[in-house]
Amino acid sequence: MSLILASSQSIKLPRDLAWGARLGVPLLGLLLLFAVWAAGGWLIAHNPTTVAFAGFAPLPTLRRLGVMLANGAVVRAVVPSAVRIGAGLAAAIVVGIPIGILIGQSRFFRELTHLPFQLLRMVSPLAWMPIAILTFPTWDGAIIFLIAAAAIWPIIFATANGLKKLDPDWFKVARNLGAGFWHVLAAVIVPATAQDILTGIRLALGVAWIVLVPAEYLGVTSGLGYAINDARDTLEYDRLAAFVLVIGVIGFLLDGLLVLLIKRVSWARHD
Amino acid sequence: MSDFHAHIAVRALSHRYGGRSDIVLDRVSFEVQRGERLAVIGRSGCGKSTLLQIIAGLVHPATGEVTINGRTVTAPSPRCNLMFQRSLLFPWLDVAGNVALALRFVGQRNAQARVAHLLQFVGLRGYERASVTELSGGQQQRVALARSLAVNPEILLLDEPFSALDPVTRAELRQEVGAIIESLKITLILVTHDVDDALQLARRSIVMASHPGHVVADVALQSAAQGSALYADQRALLLASLEPEPALALSA
Numbered sequence: 354m355s356l357i358l359a360s361s362q363s364i365k366l367p368r369d370l371a372w373g374a375r376l377g378v379p380l381l382g383l384l385l386l387f388a389v390w391a392a393g394g395w396l397i398a399h400n401p402t403t404v405a406f407a408g409f410a411p412l413p414t415l416r417r418l419g420v421m422l423a424n425g426a427v428v429r430a431v432v433p434s435a436v437r438i439g440a441g442l443a444a445a446i447v448v449g450i451p452i453g454i455l456i457g458q459s460r461f462f463r464e465l466t467h468l469p470f471q472l473l474r475m476v477s478p479l480a481w482m483p484i485a486i487l488t489f490p491t492w493d494g495a496i497i498f499l500i501a502a503a504a505i506w507p508i509i510f511a512t513a514n515g516l517k518k519l520d521p522d523w524f525k526v527a528r529n530l531g532a533g534f535w536h537v538l539a540a541v542i543v544p545a546t547a548q549d550i551l552t553g554i555r556l557a558l559g560v561a562w563i564v565l566v567p568a569e570y571l572g573v574t575s576g577l578g579y580a581i582n583d584a585r586d587t588l589e590y591d592r593l594a595a596f597v598l599v600i601g602v603i604g605f606l607l608d609g610l611l612v613l614l615i616k617r618v619s620w621a622r623h624d
Numbered sequence: 625m626s627d628f629h630a631h632i633a634v635r636a637l638s639h640r641y642g643g644r645s646d647i648v649l650d651r652v653s654f655e656v657q658r659g660e661r662l663a664v665i666g667r668s669g670c671g672k673s674t675l676l677q678i679i680a681g682l683v684h685p686a687t688g689e690v691t692i693n694g695r696t697v698t699a700p701s702p703r704c705n706l707m708f709q710r711s712l713l714f715p716w717l718d719v720a721g722n723v724a725l726a727l728r729f730v731g732q733r734n735a736q737a738r739v740a741h742l743l744q745f746v747g748l749r750g751y752e753r754a755s756v757t758e759l760s761g762g763q764q765q766r767v768a769l770a771r772s773l774a775v776n777p778e779i780l781l782l783d784e785p786f787s788a789l790d791p792v793t794r795a796e797l798r799q800e801v802g803a804i805i806e807s808l809k810i811t812l813i814l815v816t817h818d819v820d821d822a823l824q825l826a827r828r829s830i831v832m833a834s835h836p837g838h839v840v841a842d843v844a845l846q847s848a849a850q851g852s853a854l855y856a857d858q859r860a861l862l863l864a865s866l867e868p869e870p871a872l873a874l875s876a
């Protein structure tokens with residue numbers, strides 16, 4: 354905190370320049386990424402041993418992306434993935450928030466679950482793959498389970514952490530003013546913890562989005578992970594790179610949406 | 625409601641907190657009439673806050689009972705409102721939101737006019753959209769008072785509502801709360817360790833001593849201007865009653 358403060362104070366830019374810098378520096382970063390991509394593409398295309406992979410370069414990729422957006426290929430790949438992410442995340446939220454509340458409220462439960470949860474949390478969600486395949490009758494079920502298994506931990510711990518900010522006397526005030534259980538839940542617990550829970554969901558979405566692609570290498574014949582695998586098998590590297598781009602952009606947009614939501618419900622003073 | 629009962633009756637109230645051996649309250653009994661203004665004074669730790677929370681129905685007593693209008697208190701009710709030392713406002717809501725929330729709990733929907741009226745009443749007109757974390761301590765207590773009054777309580781319990789404030793704000797708010805309570809004809813129990821709070825807001829004072837918390841005196845207070853001889857006399861009397869008992873003083 355103080356480090357950030359010190360560094361932001363040490364860079365004293367004139368006002369208009371500071372304004373330009375605020376937008377300009379992030380854009381410059383994006384431009385640099387693009388430049389590295391373009392340079393890589395150029396190198397691949399000019400090396401006889403790698404020229405087969407020239408589709409990875411920006412131009413072929415963007416051209417192919419345009420075609421895929423127009424013919425619906427992007428939407429066809431995104432929708433099944435979105436459904437799986439949504440289902441996995443929903444399962445993680447429905448199970449994770451109550452567990453987080455229990456950990457936050459009950460010392461017994463917190464101590465009971467501490468070691469098992471720390472152990473389980475450290476297992477890569479993909480390590481559950483064989484078990485998931487054995488347990489679930491459908492590929493979709495297994496994939497949703499893997500996503501949920503990855504997404505549940507940040508939700509549990511963020512919820513438990515958010516409960517720490519609840520002042521026990523708030524409950525007394527609310528009950529004294531005539532609040533029933535649902536009032537207390539809706540008017541005190543939810544708004545008091547919303548920013549933490551949403552932060553947990555944001556982290557969960559990040560890992561879920563990462564787990565999605567390898568999980569979709571499993572049995573299914575739809576979704577972004579399948580599409581990437583399929584593009585590799587058919588040697589269409591421009592299509593492969595286009596899907597990588599789609600994954601990055603959607604993940605970025607979803608994350609941005611959650612950041613906006615978190616800002617809306619935040620109440621702690623930002624100082 | 626009924627004229628046969630005291631508004632509030634505290635009967636042989638004893639309490640200890642679960643898992644602890646020390647007795648916090650020991651057979652405390654007193655009655656408060658409708659519209660009466662009672663101060664409960666005592667050193668910190670003698671069980672004043674516990675007593676108020678039992679009266680408010682927020683803590684269940686080990687033995688004894690509290691009745692309001694002749695009926696035993698078993699749960700909190702908006703009709704008997706407790707205002708804490710800390711304002712305990714909800715920081716995710718603005719000033720108006722905090723006051724309106726109380727109305728929502730009791731099922732009142734069109735609260736806007738009522739909220740504006742209450743804020744004007746506590747001297748915070750125009751502060752509707754202000755963030756509660758940016759208010760001063762005194763202003764926060766005013767919002768808490770507006771929130772307490774929003775549900776039209778017939779009893780107001782104040783737990784050291786001014787003790788976190790600086791002396792100037794404290795005197796100012798004390799005077800305004802006095803005027804508000806006077807105009808509402810509300811029954812008041814004010815808990816404090818400050819004898820000036822008691823002298824300026826109450827017409828009767830119960831004095832408590834600690835270990836375990838029990839009542840040692842119950843004195844009528846006369847209205848007297850601050851600085852007058854009568855005020856000084858009553859002040860001296862209350863201060864003397866707050867002194868530790870001789871036996872304790874010797875052993876200390």
Ligand SMILES: Nc1ncnc2c1ncn2[C@@H]1O[C@H](COP(=O)(O)OP(=O)(O)O)[C@@H](O)[C@H]1O
Nearest residue numbers: 641644648666667668669670671672673674675
């Ligand atoms: N929730 C609680 N659990 C256990 N002990 C408590 C609790 N609240 C108060 N006490 C204890 O009860 C005694 C009286 O406290 P309190 O009623 O707050 O006194 P006062 O308001 O006069 O300072 C103190 O010894 C305090 O430590």
Ligand SMILES: [Mg+2]
Nearest residue numbers: 672673674783
């Ligand atoms: Mg107290």
